[in-house]
Amino acid sequence: MALTGLDNADLKLILFGGKGGVGKTSCATATAIELSKNYKTLIISTDPAHSISDCLEQKIGNGIHFIDGNQNLAATEIVADQAYADFKKENEKELKNLLETSTNLDFEDIDDLLKLTIPGIDEVMSFKMIIDFMEKGSFEKYVVDTAPTGHALRLISSPIMLDQWIKVAAKMRWKYRYMITSFAGSYKQDKTDALLIGLKKTVKRIESLLSDVSQCQFIPVCIPESMAVSETMRLISSLQKSNVSLRQIIINNVMVSEGCDFCRERKASQQKYLDQISTTYPSLNKVIVPLFSTEVRGLEQLGRMKMSLFTVKNN
Numbered sequence: 001m002a003l004t005g006l007d008n009a010d011l012k013l014i015l016f017g018g019k020g021g022v023g024k025t026s027c028a029t030a031t032a033i034e035l036s037k038n039y040k041t042l043i044i045s046t047d048p049a050h051s052i053s054d055c056l057e058q059k060i061g062n063g064i065h066f067i068d069g070n071q072n073l074a075a076t077e078i079v080a081d082q083a084y085a086d087f088k089k090e091n092e093k094e095l096k097n098l099l100e101t102s103t104n105l106d107f108e109d110i111d112d113l114l115k116l117t118i119p120g121i122d123e124v125m126s127f128k129m130i131i132d133f134m135e136k137g138s139f140e141k142y143v144v145d146t147a148p149t150g151h152a153l154r155l156i157s158s159p160i161m162l163d164q165w166i167k168v169a170a171k172m173r174w175k176y177r178y179m180i181t182s183f184a185g186s187y188k189q190d191k192t193d194a195l196l197i198g199l200k201k202t203v204k205r206i207e208s209l210l211s212d213v214s215q216c217q218f219i220p221v222c223i224p225e226s227m228a229v230s231e232t233m234r235l236i237s238s239l240q241k242s243n244v245s246l247r248q249i250i251i252n253n254v255m256v257s258e259g260c261d262f263c264r265e266r267k268a269s270q271q272k273y274l275d276q277i278s279t280t281y282p283s284l285n286k287v288i289v290p291l292f293s294t295e296v297r298g299l300e301q302l303g304r305m306k307m308s309l310f311t312v313k314n315n
């Protein structure tokens with residue numbers, strides 16, 4: 001089968017994830033190129049080992065860079081810890097105020113505490129950048145090339161982690177608010193409250209986008225090998241628990257040739273994993289991509305990958 005439904009105008013966000021080295025970047029980039037035929041498309045990398053630049057053979061980095069020769073396709077590479085560092089810098093006063101008004105910590109302890117990260121915040125900040133791009137509305141399709149599984153799962157669960165942090169922070173604030181109200185008779189919201197409310201809104205925006213099946217879809221990429229299949233199964237069950245829409249799976253590096261002993265043996269060894277995926281996920285659309293003789297680098301090779309992903313075939 002081929003990837004289906006991605007051309008639907010309602011579908012805005014498509015995330016690719018899976019084990020390291022299985023072909024996420026190649027599949028995500030080839031998909032973005034295909035979508036850019038009809039839609040203004042932005043491909044976003046949240047993998048710290050950014051490789052869209054290598055794949056497209058064009059320097060990307062942060063900021064939006066249009067791809068040479070394609071007015072409809074742009075790329076950007078998000079650096080998660082930089083996104084958090086920027087957030088901390090922007091909100092330093094409010095974060096300090098939160099701790100000063102709600103704890104007995106002295107200034108030194110507060111500084112030390114602020115050096116520690118807030119659980120889930122790096123990923124939430126990456127996601128916030130994705131949502132900010134989406135809300136600016138400069139593009140019609142957003143394709144995300146995520147880092148290997150653990151990171152993708154943190155990205156998906158980051159709103160839950162941050163929400164727990166906000167709840168504790170809000171409780172601390174509530175005690176402070178109660179104290180002020182009892183002394184002064186009333187309480188006026190300050191910038192720290194506004195920061196917590198803003199973060200809560202971000203969490204809600206991410207949660208509602210991730211669970212909106214018409215707007216968002218996650219596509220796992222896998223190869224027919226033991227470790228990759230086990231990791232994909234864990235990824236899929238986490239996605240299902242988080243109610244993230246999942247309709248299709250890409251199985252990459254599939255040996256098709258039977259022209260030599262090596263090819264035949266490789267093909268036979270892959271078959272049991274292909275069968276395992278088919279029996280475990282009967283309702284998922286399985287998209288088979290052959291193992292090419294060369295790596296997927298540059299527009300020409302990406303074109304080959306795109307053909308495999310989008311040409312209807314019988315598996």
Ligand SMILES: Nc1ncnc2c1ncn2[C@@H]1O[C@H](COP(=O)(O)OP(=O)(O)O)[C@@H](O)[C@H]1O
Nearest residue numbers: 020021022023024025026253290291292295296
């Ligand atoms: N079907 C394929 N045939 C041959 N090489 C492939 C195929 N898919 C990906 N590759 C190559 O495998 C390597 C890993 O692919 P990549 O897309 O970077 O994986 P990931 O993003 O999951 O780490 C790259 O060198 C890429 O060019």
Ligand SMILES: [Mg+2]
Nearest residue numbers: 024025047051
């Ligand atoms: Mg990659």
